[in-house]
Amino acid sequence: MSPSKVETISTYEYPEETKERCFFYVVGHGFSDEEIRRQYALCEAFFDLPVEEKTKYLCDTAKGDFRGYKPRSTGKLATRDNDERYNIPKFTPEHERPHPQLIRDHWEEIRAFSLKIHNDVLLPLLRLFAYVLEIDEDYLVERHRYEAEGLEYLRYMKYHPRTAEVDAQIGNIWAKGHTDYNTLTFLFHQPIAGLQVQTPEGNWKYVKSPRDAIIVNIADALEFLSGGYLKSTVHRVVRPPEDQVNRPRLSLIYFARPEANILLKPVVSPLLQRLGLQAETEHFSHDVTAEEWARARIAKDHRFRTGLVDQREKEIIAGVNQKYYD
C-alpha cells in the first residue's frame, strides 16, 4: 500500500466580518426569569387599569417630559402609533410624582429592579466602553450617577394588535426606524417578534431575543460622546408574524441617560485622536446637553404623534438632524 498523499494546505482566510450595526446581548446579568416576569405581570396589570385611571398620570411630552403615561393614538391619528407606555423615572427626590396604587403597592420591587439595572448592568458596561475609548475607567460612570439630576426610566409598554387593513396603510410598520436618544437602552426578553435592526446597507433584520439575554442598544448620547465611534443603532418595530399578530405585545425596557447637564461632545480619548474622530462628527451650532437633546427629541415626537405636524421634523436642536427610516 502506498502512503496516502499529504496535501499541503495554507492557512484559512477568514471571510470578512459583518459590517452590520448590531444590538448586543448581555447574559449572566443576574436577573432571574421570575424577576423579569413579575415586571411583565405589573406591566400587564398597569395597562389593564381603566383608561380614566391611567390618564391621571399623563406625561407632558409637549414639553419633552416622558415621565408617566402616554396613551395610544386613536381616531384620525390611529395610524400614528398603537402603543401605550408608562415610564417610571429614577427613584430620586427630583422625580417624586403621583403613581397609581398598583405601582405604589409594588414600589420597592420596582425600585430594586431599576436600581439593579443601573448598578449591575449599566455601570459595568460604561466601564467597558471607557476601556474601549482608552479613558479613565470611571469617566462615564461619573457622568451617570444615580443620585444626580437627570432622567432614566423603566418603561412598561403595550402595543395593541391592529387589523391587517390598518397596518397595511402604514406599510406594516408599528414604530418607524429611529435611534434612541439616551446612552444605552436595555430590552428585556421579548417573545413577540417585531423588533428589527437596520444594516449599514439599509436592510432590516429581525433581532432575536434569547430568553436569558438582555438586548442592549447603543443610543445617541453615547454616539455623541464617542465622536461617532459607537453608533446609535437604527431600529424599528414591525407588525408581528401571523402566528403572533393577534396578541398584545408587551415590552419591558430601561433607558439609561447621562446626567442632565452633560454636554454631548466627544470625550478626550487617545483612540478617537488616533482615528481622527476627536472633532465632532455632527456639529451642534452650540453646546447641547443630554437633557436638552432628549427633551427636544421627545417634543418633536409629540408634535407628530398628536397631529400638530404631518411629517416628522428633521432638525431637532442646534442644527443637528434626526433621521427617520421606513
Ligand SMILES: O=C(O)CCC(=O)C(=O)O
Ligand atoms: O418595543 C420594542 O421592542 C422597541 C421599542 C423602542 O424602540 C423604543 O421604545 O424606543
Ligand SMILES: [Fe+2]
Ligand atoms: Fe427605540
